[in-house]
Amino acid sequence: MSETIETGVADKNLSVHGYNDFYITHGSVIQGNIGVNPSMTNTTAAEYCMSTIPSREDRPESDISKQLKLLETEWKKRK
Numbered sequence: 001m002s003e004t005i006e007t008g009v010a011d012k013n014l015s016v017h018g019y020n021d022f023y024i025t026h027g028s029v030i031q032g033n034i035g036v037n038p039s040m041t042n043t044t045a046a047e048y049c050m051s052t053i054p055s056r057e058d059r060p061e062s063d064i065s066k067q068l069k070l071l072e073t074e075w076k077k078r079k
Contacts, residue, residue, distance in 0.1 A: 001029050014049040021062065025049045 002008025025046035
């Protein structure tokens with residue numbers, strides 16, 4: 001984790017620098033050895049990251065989301 005892209009990959013909210021809506025929800029963002037069994041650390045990182053993301057109602061829909069919904073609609077029509 002870092003404050004800038006020059007010093008790390010993700011910010012304090014686990015968002016990847018330079019990529020909107022791309023997060024690393026894994027203990028790999030933690031610098032150093034996190035222990036033998038990192039499952040709880042990974043779960044905690046994922047839960048923390050999700051708590052920092054605004055709900056869908058609070059943010060506009062991205063272009064990729066619109067495209068995926070159109071593809072889903074077309075797929076359902078063909079089914």
